Amino acid sequence: MDEAMDIDSPRGVKRKADDESLVEEAGPRRIQALDQDVVNKIAAGEIIVAPVHALKELIENAVDAGSTSLEVLAKDGGLKLLQITDNGHGIDKDDMSILCERFTTSKLKKFEDLHSINTYGFRGEALASISHIAHLTVTTKTKASNCAWRAKYDGGKLAPAKPGQSADPKPTAGRNGTQITVEDLFYNVPTRRRAFRSPSDEYNKIIDMVGRYSIHCQGVAFSCKKHGDSGTSIAIQAAATTMDRIRQIHGSSVANELIEYAAADDRYGFSAKGWATNANYHIKKTTLLIFINNRAVESSNIKKAIEQTYSTFLPKNGHPFVYLSLEIDPQRVDVNVHPTKREVNFLNEDEIIQAICENIRDKLAAVDTSRTFMTQSLLPGTIGTSSTPQPGPSSSSAKTPTAKGKTPVRPYENNLIRTDSSMRKITSMFPTASKEGAFGMPDDMDTEPEYQLTDREPITCRLTSVRELRTAVRDDMHHGLTEIFASHTFVGIVDERRRLAAMQGGVKLYLVDYGRACLEYFYQVGLTDFGNFGTIKFQPALDLREVLSIAAEHEKATAADGELADDDDFNVEEVVEMVADQLIERREMLQEYFRLEISPAGELISVPLLCKGYTPPMAKLPQFLLRLGPHVDWTDEQGCFEGFLRELARFYVPEQLPSMPGNTEQLEAEDIPEELKVRRAHVRRAVEHVFFPAFKARLVATKSLMNGGVLELADLKGLYRVFERC
Incomplete structure (x- = not known):
């Protein structure tokens, strides 16, 4: 009876470790060899984590092939399409059958060759990994070949373009070099594909990677564009210098403040060179481009040392831009420590980093001490007559720039520019009242608004x-x-x-x-x-339709010759509702690009802030919002941006103020x-x-x-x- 009353334990209860009966029932698990397809997908997931990793491998292969021109095309951040075209040596037709098999390479024959490897890639895993998680097409032509050859790959093997066809490479028209097309990346790994939140973020990573190699690879032209766009995101000519490449990728604000540095030591078998910004430039986050033996890598130790070096020259929370090309004896480097070769180990790391940072510190100090500060007496008639140099750092600049023994040429006084910030302005010559400044304004009036700063990183x-x-x-x-x-x-x-x-x-x-x-x-x-x-927030928020009504009624009342006076031609309610619907419908775009925040209920929360120290005339706000309807082309991207920014600039222009009594x-x-x-x-x-x-x-x-x-x-x-x- 007791045995009949036994019931199963409730679901969800953990099985105790000492439950011997269950252990005996299950028995030890047998060890089995993984299916080769599973092995390849696991290996591919370690090499190709995101589209940018696939691109990095393809760029390195193209440069290894002697290319002088690389063209990159991406769609949906590289997930839908990633294509790279080069003009390198190409691939021999006989090698195409094993091109995408694992560990097939022309750069490595035995393990000892790793100690002298100087190429970007060497293990033969990049194309193999890509072929297991994407649809891969290779079109290539060598200089000796009469035509180009095209082949498709699936799972590391040649695959037919269509069912029933032969998988052998097909002859086709093409130019010298190789074009690799990667389509539907991670199509058979849905979990990995769903992990990518935004194609634009992945495309920005692609732009960053192309920009890094564009700066480093001298003599190689680079171009990168988004599929469907007429213009290119990056376009670098082969003859461009390193300075020009940095200017095109990171802007003139960086390029204008660069200093060149170099360091070398035979004891540690290294030589380093690069460009870094001086003390006149700083940003919120360090931009560090590191290449070790021509391979883009990351190094937290180098980054920390460089930031520590700049800490004595830059303001608090200021960071530099640094490009570093480090050449180390291959026998001292172990590049085979990371699946994507993103990290490397090398001997005498501390000594090499110290030598590089000392050279950068010396260059920064030299630039700092070379600055001169000219001083000038504010008393009239004393310029050029004082024989006593001014104290302080400017005394060194008091030396005459003319050669010794020559009498300096005195300029004519009518060529001198008599301007000084301490001189009187026009406003000081107008009549003033007893308690007020010129034009009836209090002299001590301070209308500087208060600002709140955020930690939001700038968007490129x-x-x-x-x-x-x-x-x-x-x-x-x-x-x-x-x-x-x-x-x-x-x-x-x-x-x-x-x-x-x-x-x-x-x-x-x-x-x-x-x-x-x-x-x-x-x-x-x-x-x-x-x-x-920035943003100018309204507290409380404004009713968008009420603000638009003010402008619409004013337009109707002031219409010339009664053109808009007829209700049939100009209905205030209809105009207000039409413009309000347009703005509310596009509120996400307006918030992302222009910081014009509108709630779904039609509340105006904030407008853009373009300039600190100045508040736009809020009396022009209704007209500004109303003009966004008919004066902005919402159907065209460029026309939309131009129209909105023109209207925003018109809103910010100071209003005409009435003349004051004379x-x-x-x-x-x-x-x-x-x-x-x-x-x-x-x-x-x-x-x-x-x-x-x-x-x-x-x-x-x-x-x-x-x-x-x-x-x-x-x-x-x-x-x-x-x-x-x-």
Whole structure:
């Protein structure tokens, strides 16, 4: 009866280790050899972790084959298509049958050859691994062959292009070299394929890898593009120097601050060379390109040592850009320590790293000590007459640049540029009230807003459309006017109603329409900082439709000749609803690219912040949002970006302020709203201390700005006689 009452233990209860009856039932598990297909897939998963790893192996094979030109094409971040075309030696037809078998290579015959290996690849695993997890097609032609040969591979073996056909390579037209096409990567490993979150992230990794080898491989041309795009993301000519390659990949801000370094020591069998940024450049995260025996690798020890070296030269949390090419005696290097050859071990690592860092430190110190700082007395008439050098680091720069024994040529006084930041501005010459500054503004007014900083890393924009818009701005540059803005001295605001200011460039005086200059400047800021804008948040959030209604009703009320007065032609509610639906529908794109945040319920949460120290006129916000409807081409990527940035720049341009009374009596009699005083002070401060310094630093003056935006008032050289007795 008791035995009949026994029931099974509940599900989910762990089996005890000392349950001998169960152990005896199961018995020891037998050891079995894995199926060869499973072995190959496991090995492939160690070599090819992501599309960028497949690309790295293919680039190295192409360079090993003597290529001088590499073309990379990717689709869906390399997951759908990854193709690399080179002009190297090609592959002999007789070798194509074993091309994708594991451990087939032309670079290694016995294990001892690892001690003298100088090529990128050597184990013969790259193509084999790819063929087990993707559809692989190879088209190749040697110089001696009359035609090219194309073959497909599956699981390391030749495979027919179509069922029922022969698997042998087929003759085809082609040029010298090899084209390898990888399609549907990880198609038979669904778990690995689902792990990739964004094709754009994988494509950015591909761009980074191509950029690394583009900088290192001298004499090799590189191009990389996304499938379907007309332009290329990277285009490097074979004759480009290392400096030019860094400039094209990482920008002029890096290339302009580079110093060259080199180190070598026969005792440790190494030589190193490269380029690194000086103390004038720093970023939030170290950019380190390391090549050991021409192979791109990573080294945490080298990175830590270089960052420690720069810590004494850069501000806190500042990091450098460093490119390092390290050649080490192959007998001292073990490259066979990582499946992807990403890491290597070599002898005397500490001594080699120390030698490299000491050379970089010496170069940085030499650049730092070579700086000279010119000093000048602020008292008139004393320039060039003082015989006592100024104390401090500038005393060394007081030496005359002329050769010894020669009398320096004294320049004519009418060629001198009489500008100094401490001199009076135009505004100081206007009448002032007793308690207020010029134009009725409090002298001590400080309208600088408060900012909150975030740790968000800057996004590198690689969109072809944005790159083309930047190129269009550079092509439209007026070099002479750009130079004037880059070296100008701000004189003062002339007319706020017409938005005019004066500046001096060289010995000439110019009248500038700062409204047009700001329009061009903010458009260029939108292009250069694309995707990295700050935000101006509204607390509480604004009702988008109410804001649009303000602009729509104003447009209808001010329409010329009653063109929009008829309700049938211009219905405020319909216009507001149409524009609101457009913006809400595209809110994710607006948030990602422009930081214009709109909730699904139609609440305006934030607008882009383009410039610190200046708040755009919020009275123009309704018109800005309304114009996004008809003035932006939402169907074309480039047209959308250009239209939005143009409207954003128009929104940021300072508004025209009404003229103020011309004398003190009228000034005191006028009832000037306090809000207008505050806004006027903010705009005037921004023009002098924000806009014109920004023009000096980064404005690319266009030809359209030259036509009507800047007017030459006077040549100070010609007016010298008029003012020489003043």
